Amino acid sequence: MTSRVALQPGRGAARPRSLARRLTSAALQSTALALLVAGLAVNVLVYGWSHATLRGQAELQAAIASDGIAPALLFRDTRAAGEVLQLLKSSPDVRRATVLDATGQEFARYDAAAPRPPAAATQAAAAEAGLIEVRQPVVQGREHLGELRLAVSQRALQRQTLMLCGATVLSALLGLVVSWLRVRRVRRAVGRAENELNQLAYFDPVTGLQNRHAAMELLAGLAGEPAARFSVLLLDLDDFKLVNDTMGHAAGDALLGQLGGALQHAFGATGQVFRLGGDEFVAVIRSRRAGESAEHLGRHAIACFNQPMRFRGKLMPVHASVGIAEFPGHGATAQELLRAADTAMYRAKSSGKNGFAIYDESMDRENVARMQLSEELAAALQRDELVLHYQPILDLETEAIIGVEALVRWRHPTRGMLMPGAFIEVAEGSGLIVELGGWVLRAAARQQAAWQARGLGHLFVAVNVSAQQLARRTLIDQVDAALKDSGADPRQLQIELTEHALIEDVAANVQMLAVLKLRGMKIAIDDFGTGLSSLSYLKRLPIDKIKVDRSFVNDLSATGEDFAIVATIVGLANALKKEVVAEGIETPQQLAVLKRLRAQHGQGFLFSRPLPAADVEALVARADTFPAPAPAR
């Protein structure tokens, strides 16, 4: 497992301002705003109340004084009026009091103003501007005698308001500090959560590498720089599923972790490595050593996969296919570059796995051609342009035809008769293989039923089934539909599967094959020896036949390695009580060796190439013994 290095996030990632920082500033701003509003409201209210109270007090004082003044005014006694006004001394807010008689003439006056220095006087004059004036009529009984005017200073009120303002500001500041202290704690928690989210969003927990999201951001950022030069390596593991299935997911994760480490080690200095998901990695190489070509990079990448990877001491088989695309030549955007690398990677995969390919435009042209072919094939399925040919399978002992392998041909309207090699890969790529497989099953079953009707019911028909028919769980339905539609004898219908098709999901496939066997069908493993040839599969899977791949038969001689291999396979099959069919028998020598090895069945040009159904019938009718006339392709 690679160490979880906190790699720098993608360069192109324009990260928004940290959530924690925004939270802090928002919290402080709202606290400040709340304090400001509350403080302002309290100050305005208190000022209003105090002002009203001051005015109320002044009015009360004026009322009291005017009551005392009334008799003085009535008797025109200014001395007595002055004495009453002097009582206002006890109220320091009262700056001035004037008594006017009924004619508006000043009758008596009180001034609180003590002698002041000139500077203070100016100041006082300014303060006097904010005087509250209260007018109180002087009444005796119903008679209006005059008016008392009181001028009350607001200085005390202003001072009090100022102090309240100061206290508000101080307590608001204190509140902000407390708030900041609290928010800081929350901010730390949010910051931690943010980092974790960041880790989740940009990093892959299995490998510790950055993930697809980070890769796309980096690529988008780099592709935005016209002067940038970089290479994109897309790496896809071959048969990763096998590791997961046979050794468990823990082993799969360990393998991914080790690979991530190896890739990071190989490319970390010159670029960045990301796990796109599943068994896909991408390396973005930004600086290349002088003279280093894309081929170097490809070989370098493949070398990573050739290092032995172990899980709990067990060696894990791992290979990868690598597609390489270059910026700016192979694409202008992150998506285009990844698509180009993907195209190259598929090219590498289809040309034998554990290799690399560098994107070039012809791949796209081929893709277009493949797409066109795929469309034509879909139409061909509708228009009944497909036809089955049958290659006889013989009992090597008696050299009697015991069955046939159905092989599909395409009567292409412009290109003539096409062999499967020309279109099966396209069908697999587009998923049409499932439909095509269904068609083949139906046609083969119909043929078997037809032969049965014509007294050739002893011939079995073997049908090739693709991995996708298994993976999509359509096989059983297709078989049942074919049997029902044709009335064929299921015991004379056989299914041929490659090892690769079987290992995708062993448990599910075992079940599916068991169902087919319940129908009475036989199951054969095709191309045995070319794939993994796992003995444990042979034991677990309900297999009836093993087909020895033509590559071993080709160079079969009485000595040689292939002899040993075929001998082993035949011995194994016999020991496991399974039938053996040798493919691709072309010479009497091969036949002789196979006979000596006690291989039961065989097929090949030595006996017959694949033939239309009618020709097979004719062949059987002749009941000739083989060897047939010289094989012809």
Added chain:
Amino acid sequence: MSGLASWRRAWPVWLAGVALALLPIGDALAVERGALEAAIVFNVLQFVEWPNESALPDGSPLTLCLRGDSPLMAPARLLEGRAVRRMALRVARLDGPAHPCQAVYIDSAAAEQDARNAVREPALVIGASDYRPAARPSIQLVAAEGRLAFDIDQRQAKQSGLSISSRLLRLARTVSE
């Protein structure tokens, strides 16, 4: 507001009163001393409370008794009907038919004699500025320092069951207990 409105209606009377009050005493003695004293007497009445006064209906008469030959009679008649708090001023002759008197103005020995004979109920006795009754009155008008002032004898007032407002006491030249 009603006070203010009534003041506005009565303004010519008041203006006359104020004009009189503003006159220096020296001249007033010669011209209308009676009018000035009448105004003071009227004002003094505003600050005196009679027993049972609160039980009287609004507009009940407050009778000021003085001799018919008093120089105060004519100016007092001018004030007749004016409000003294909740009551209305009425002027009656001491030497005329018997009347209940709430206030008595004494400006001569004859007036003092008449009052002794005619007045039964507790009354506010006011002595004129130029006459000192033998029995001390509750209010004694005095001419001093060129102005007209008054002295108050609280004991007399209390004996008569009268209550004199502290606001008037404050204006008095002297207050004896």
